[in-house]
Amino acid sequence: MPKNPEAMLDDLLEKAQLLLNEVTDWAEKRLLGLLGLARRFMTPVQRESGMLAFVLHRVTGLFLLAYLFIHIATVSTVNFSQRDFDDLMEILVSPPFLLFDVALFGAVLFHSINGIRITLFDAGVGTRHQKGLFWGVLVLSGLLLMAFLYALAPLLAKAGSRGG
Amino acid sequence: MTPSLDLLDANPPAGSPAYGAPAAIPGLYRESGMRPWLMQRVSGVLLVVFVAIHWWTVHYAVLPQVLTVENISIRLKTLLFIIVDMGLIGTTIYHGLNGLRNIIVDMRIWPEATASITRTLHAIGIATFAYALFALGPFLVR
Numbered sequence: 051m052p053k054n055p056e057a058m059l060d061d062l063l064e065k066a067q068l069l070l071n072e073v074t075d076w077a078e079k080r081l082l083g084l085l086g087l088a089r090r091f092m093t094p095v096q097r098e099s100g101m102l103a104f105v106l107h108r109v110t111g112l113f114l115l116a117y118l119f120i121h122i123a124t125v126s127t128v129n130f131s132q133r134d135f136d137d138l139m140e141i142l143v144s145p146p147f148l149l150f151d152v153a154l155f156g157a158v159l160f161h162s163i164n165g166i167r168i169t170l171f172d173a174g175v176g177t178r179h180q181k182g183l184f185w186g187v188l189v190l191s192g193l194l195l196m197a198f199l200y201a202l203a204p205l206l207a208k209a210g211s212r213g214g
Numbered sequence: 215m216t217p218s219l220d221l222l223d224a225n226p227p228a229g230s231p232a233y234g235a236p237a238a239i240p241g242l243y244r245e246s247g248m249r250p251w252l253m254q255r256v257s258g259v260l261l262v263v264f265v266a267i268h269w270w271t272v273h274y275a276v277l278p279q280v281l282t283v284e285n286i287s288i289r290l291k292t293l294l295f296i297i298v299d300m301g302l303i304g305t306t307i308y309h310g311l312n313g314l315r316n317i318i319v320d321m322r323i324w325p326e327a328t329a330s331i332t333r334t335l336h337a338i339g340i341a342t343f344a345y346a347l348f349a350l351g352p353f354l355v356r
Contacts, residue, residue, distance in 0.1 A: 083322050108317060115310040122303075122342065126349035132283045139281040158265060165258045172255065 103184045107164050110157040117154060148202060155198050159191040250312055257309040264302040290353045303346045311335045
């Protein structure tokens with residue numbers, strides 16, 4: 051027996067309500083997960099060098115992953131015009147991009163050296179000195195970054211003399 | 215005592231698993247096994263070598279010059295550099311996307327969908343590698 055329009059509308063509204071409940075439950079669960087993570091980060095007992103190393107490793111990792119996609123996209127422009135590619139490379143050695151290179155190199159250094167530190171811990175080496183080793187990672191990254199800046203100086207001077 | 219499963223609980227009771235029993239969150243630990251963990255370490259160590267060679271040859275050894283299609287092609291005429299560049303592309307994509315997967319699994323953003331997320335990241339990785347080969351093509355055939 052066919053339902054009357056009013057009953058069909060009620061049925062439809064009930065289904066829409068159930069769907070909305072499911073969507074809001076799902077969103078609430080996700081949001082609580084993110085809030086939980088933020089709260090764990092903000093909990094003072096965890097705001098120590100171990101946590102800082104963990105967060106820095108992830109932030110630099112995400113930055114490098116984003117850069118990987120940008121880098122592949124930039125190189126792929128050679129397929130469309132080789133002259134445009136050469137012009138683009140000329141732009142990429144201008145001072146603003148060289149400063150970006152410094153940030154990139156810093157992220158690569160920290161992520162690599164801290165990655166070695168993590169791998170050593172996984173092998174059971176040096177876990178007792180994890181905090182000291184973290185500060186060692188920061189100092190070594192800083193020193194190598196300074197060496198990189200020293201090597202980059204001629205290129206910066208050249209870019210500067212061209213008027214940037 | 216029942217282990218705490220509250221996602222907001224920053225300090226679980228002493229003696230309980232850190233953030234809930236593994237079996238209590240479907241898909242969380244089942245899909246995050248030994249192999250991705252080991253491969254993340256292996257690809258990381260390889261990357262240190264590949265990135266060092268790449269940076270040195272591309273950005274330091276030719277520092278006074280600006281990179282052009284011409285001088286990049288000369289480098290990519292050598293089998294060693296072709297192997298290094300291909301290895302670098304493959305390991306970087308694997309290491310980056312596996313790292314992203316680790317973060318997603320660790321943050322428990324969507325634990326039930328871990329297997330689907332893994333498959334999606336595999337597809338993104340293969341597509342990115344194919345596009346990277348396309349990007350390098352003109353340097354290799356010159």
